[in-house]
């Protein structure tokens with residue numbers, strides 16, 4: 477299988493007078509959905525603006541779909557869709573009119589722009605409301621309109637800057653499902669940023685983690701989420717965890733500690749660990765609610 481490089485940066489650096497926003501970044505992004513993760517100020521928006529050819533690097537280089545970000549910004553923007561982080565929608569224009577207009581700006585004839593706009597607005601889930609002025613939209617509807625305009629010119633790559641910002645949990649799930657569909661069903665490469673590390677685990681094939689402008693880690697999501705070598709055990713009753721953590725586990729030679737909520741984390745020592753823990757729970761007269769392998773979270777990379 478040929479792996480296509482969508483984005484490639486070499487020692488990419490962006491310095492502002494008081495801060496180094498990006499510090500010698502070597503990043504390669506391929507097809508599918510890639511998450512760009514980092515706390516506020518980590519450099520995510522700066523990275524996206526450089527990829528679009530809107531901000532020049534201080535040093536190093538970056539190529540998007542084979543084009544150099546310095547000098548070939550127009551060619552990049554013709555093939556890349558961009559969903560900005562902040563609310564930038566004109567209040568008195570409808571989503572339909574905006575997306576048709578931007579489709580025409582990208583070079584589509586009016587009839588084709590209308591047809592494409594109608595398609596993408598349907599895909600992002602804006603129905604009748606697409607004809608109403610966007611000033612009256614909820615945050616979720618505004619995010620959908622911003623996503624539609626990024627897709628209207630049939631890009632090969634979309635850069636989505638914090639698309640779940642300001643959304644309630646259910647709209648957040650809808651937006652993440654859409655991001656996943658764009659990357660997998662529509663076959664458009666996606667780079668999506670978030671400061672909420674946990675949410676990208678579900679939809680991204682790869683994750684790039686930035687910290688203070690530096691690359692902390694870049695790998696397949698599955699590599700971030702590997703098993704930790706311990707079990708999470710939940711037993712019934714308010715004192716169940718304490719009783720399990722009492723002498724019996726120690727006597728049996730297991731290292732264990734309290735985990736989130738009322739969970740108990742037990743280090744896996746050998747193949748028999750699960751059976752021993754289950755038997756101990758039974759011997760103590762506790763009901764076993766669940767016992768599962770503990771997996772890493774993307775957050776763990778920040779804990780070193």
Ligand SMILES: Nc1ncnc2c1ncn2[C@@H]1O[C@H](COP(=O)(O)OP(=O)(O)OP(=O)(O)O)[C@@H](O)[C@H]1O
Nearest residue numbers: 492495496497514515516517518519520521522523
């Ligand atoms: N035009 C600018 N002039 C000076 N400093 C800037 C400029 N743009 C960004 N910065 C600084 O560069 C650093 C990275 O900012 P950036 O907006 O890229 O981070 P981010 O990860 O996108 O965070 P957020 O999610 O809060 O936007 C920050 O310290 C920011 O203050």
